[in-house]
Amino acid sequence: MTYVIETRGVRKIYNPGKTSEVIALDNINLKIKSGDMVAIMGASGSGKTTLLDVIGCLLKPSSGKVFIDGVETEKLDEDGLAEVRGKKIGFVFQQYNLVHSFTAMENVAFAIRLLGKPKDEAEKKAKNLLELVGLGKRIDHRPSELSGGEQQRVAIARALANNPKIILGDELTGNLDMKTSKIILQLIKELNRKHGYTVIVVTHDPKVGNVCNKIIKIQDGKIIGGEK
Amino acid sequence: MIDLAFRNITRQRSRTFLTILGIVIGIAAIVALGSIAAGIDDTVQKSLELVAGRIIVVESDENTEGLGALLLGMNSELTDEHVNSISIVAGVKDTVPMVMHFKSFEGFFSSSEQIVGMEPDKTEYFKGEKIGIYEGRDMEEGDSGVALIGKTIAEVYNLEPGDYYEVGDTDFEIIGIIEKTGSTDIDMGVIVPIEDLQEALDIDTYQMIYVIPDDITATELVAEDIEDEVDDVATITGTEITRQASEMVGAISFFTIGIGAVAAFVGGLGVMNTMIMAVIERRREIGVMKAIGATNNKVLIQFLTESAMISMIGGGVGCALGVFASLGITTVAMGMITTVATWPLLFFAFIFALSLGIVGGIYPAWKAAKLDPVDALRYE
Ligand SMILES: Nc1ncnc2c1ncn2[C@@H]1O[C@H](COP(=O)(O)OP(=O)(O)O)[C@@H](O)[C@H]1O
Numbered sequence: 001m002t003y004v005i006e007t008r009g010v011r012k013i014y015n016p017g018k019t020s021e022v023i024a025l026d027n028i029n030l031k032i033k034s035g036d037m038v039a040i041m042g043a044s045g046s047g048k049t050t051l052l053d054v055i056g057c058l059l060k061p062s063s064g065k066v067f068i069d070g071v072e073t074e075k076l077d078e079d080g081l082a083e084v085r086g087k088k089i090g091f092v093f094q095q096y097n098l099v100h101s102f103t104a105m106e107n108v109a110f111a112i113r114l115l116g117k118p119k120d121e122a123e124k125k126a127k128n129l130l131e132l133v134g135l136g137k138r139i140d141h142r143p144s145e146l147s148g149g150e151q152q153r154v155a156i157a158r159a160l161a162n163n164p165k166i167i168l169g170d171e172l173t174g175n176l177d178m179k180t181s182k183i184i185l186q187l188i189k190e191l192n193r194k195h196g197y198t199v200i201v202v203t204h205d206p207k208v209g210n211v212c213n214k215i216i217k218i219q220d221g222k223i224i225g226g227e228k
Numbered sequence: 229m230i231d232l233a234f235r236n237i238t239r240q241r242s243r244t245f246l247t248i249l250g251i252v253i254g255i256a257a258i259v260a261l262g263s264i265a266a267g268i269d270d271t272v273q274k275s276l277e278l279v280a281g282r283i284i285v286v287e288s289d290e291n292t293e294g295l296g297a298l299l300l301g302m303n304s305e306l307t308d309e310h311v312n313s314i315s316i317v318a319g320v321k322d323t324v325p326m327v328m329h330f331k332s333f334e335g336f337f338s339s340s341e342q343i344v345g346m347e348p349d350k351t352e353y354f355k356g357e358k359i360g361i362y363e364g365r366d367m368e369e370g371d372s373g374v375a376l377i378g379k380t381i382a383e384v385y386n387l388e389p390g391d392y393y394e395v396g397d398t399d400f401e402i403i404g405i406i407e408k409t410g411s412t413d414i415d416m417g418v419i420v421p422i423e424d425l426q427e428a429l430d431i432d433t434y435q436m437i438y439v440i441p442d443d444i445t446a447t448e449l450v451a452e453d454i455e456d457e458v459d460d461v462a463t464i465t466g467t468e469i470t471r472q473a474s475e476m477v478g479a480i481s482f483f484t485i486g487i488g489a490v491a492a493f494v495g496g497l498g499v500m501n502t503m504i505m506a507v508i509e510r511r512r513e514i515g516v517m518k519a520i521g522a523t524n525n526k527v528l529i530q531f532l533t534e535s536a537m538i539s540m541i542g543g544g545v546g547c548a549l550g551v552f553a554s555l556g557i558t559t560v561a562m563g564m565i566t567t568v569a570t571w572p573l574l575f576f577a578f579i580f581a582l583s584l585g586i587v588g589g590i591y592p593a594w595k596a597a598k599l600d601p602v603d604a605l606r607y608e
């Protein structure tokens with residue numbers, strides 16, 4: 001069977017050959033099915049972000065292969081990788097990374113327009129997405145006028161902008177209080193269950209793992225076990 | 229795309245404003261200075277039409293030639309003997325002895341009026357055959373103690389026929405105002421009978437002699453014959469003056485537009501600086517753009533559009549301001565300096581602004597495009 005994400009023997013070495021050399025990922029083999037909700041857990045510095053960047057086609061592995069929706073990413077040039085990021089993957093970051101001078105709607109519409117859609121269409125879709133994440137009443141607010149949880153919802157709506165199959169979240173509740181974290185996680189869970197997005201969240205927070213149906217533990221760049 | 233670029237450049241309003249201002253100043257300078265240069269060119273061309281096909285004779289000086297001779301020839305002391313010798317040279321149709329006097333005055337700009345003494349029935353050789361009399365009448369044979377004045381002088385001093393114009397201690401009665409020609413020699417000029425001017429200046433010689441050839445196409449040959457056959461004289465033909473004057477005007481245009489171009493170039497550096505800062509500030513945003521699928525090209529074009537927009541706004545406003553300034557200069561100078569803001573000049577200025585934006589924006593945009601998204605997203 002084909003997997004929506006598959007890695008084979010992925011290694012990532014930072015600053016190879018130098019004294020500052022770091023083996024951030026070592027022989028990572030993952031097989032993630034469509035509709036899975038996976039938590040990648042490990043201590044700080046264990047290689048979680050590196051792994052997510054490799055899966056998200058932002059970072060090329062030093063060796064090994066990555067397949068996204070059956071496509072071998074090694075065979076793609078930079079524009080090809082950008083296309084995979086745009087069409088198959090939606091990123092959500094710990095720091096929401098919204099454009100401060102744009103409204104919620106503009107932040108989402110911007111992502112849609114980036115792939116060449118006209119303004120009207122992008123804004124209409126952005127509104128729908130903001131409604132989907134429960135921000136229908138906040139579309140004209142700027143990030144500074146939104147709470148952390150609300151900003152993260154905007155970021156989630158932006159991640160969904162171009163109909164990805166996969167949502168990648170890096171410590172997406174890391175800046176939020178417990179209650180808000182729970183709401184955001186529920187939202188992500190709902191997107192996974194109701195809308196079929198494949199979700200990978202990276203975290204060191206065990207509570208995040210609880211809502212996932214698969215947990216991958218990583219330490220010093222190696223997978224040390226899985227649960228569920 | 230355009231609206232996004234506009235949103236982005238207005239994020240840092242005052243910085244963008246100052247950057248645009250830098251371009252505006254440079255482009256306005258190009259347009260204003262360029263239009264002054266074009267105005268000078270225009271005036272010179274109109275003056276040159278008057279000397280086309282003419283030969284100007286001055287006293288010779290072995291060191292001088294062309295325009296220089298003409299200027300130094302202002303001290304010439306030519307006599308009736310010269311006039312007679314010239315008039316018997318083959319191919320000479322008419323000779324027009326002239327006395328020139330400059331009366332300077334201080335206005336908003338210091339300038340000078342040119343008073344020309346010539347035989348009263350030969351004024352058309354100086355003002356041009358096609359130029360008529362705006363008000364009053366032309367000079368005729370036998371006229372004495374009268375003056376024809378240029379339109380600009382009439383306007384500046386508010387003079388009309390019947391009024392008097394003073395040269396030295398002599399008052400000349402104004403009998404006519406010459407039509408506006410665009411040449412300051414005429415518009416700022418006064419024509420009086422030659423004998424009266426000689427008397428007023430207490431001289432009995434001429435400073436130059438205009439020679440009209442029978443056949444305009446033979447001007448150069450006739451000029452050579454005059455130099456060969458008449459002692460102590462040098463000739464300058466209209467063609468030669470035209471050539472030299474065009475070179476001079478070309479140099480003026482080059483320098484004036486050059487000054488503006490340097491100013492605009494500094495404005496272009498401002499655009500580059502602004503865009504470099506924008507790229508640094510928006511590092512994280514660029515990382516996000518790439519993470520959500522923007523290609524390097526897309527990022528490049530986004531930043532280039534922003535710098536092009538800054539420079540186009542600057543170019544547009546600069547052109548408008550430059551035209552405004554050049555109109556202002558003409559008004560303040562009361563027609564003594566004419567400015568011509570031509571479409572080609574405006575087009576050049578605008579394209580120059582745009583290219584500054586693109587050239588100044590290309591490096592920062594390229595930096596943005598090449599930014600590693602992982603670095604950009606980790607960057608605090
Ligand atoms: N750009 C980089 N250059 C060098 N070392 C890096 C770089 N990015 C991360 N590392 C190192 O790689 C290891 C894994 O980092 P990271 O993937 O960020 O871990 P995590 O997200 O689990 O905290 C760490 O030791 C980190 O210091």
Ligand SMILES: [Mg+2]
Nearest residue numbers: 048049050170
């Ligand atoms: Mg991390």
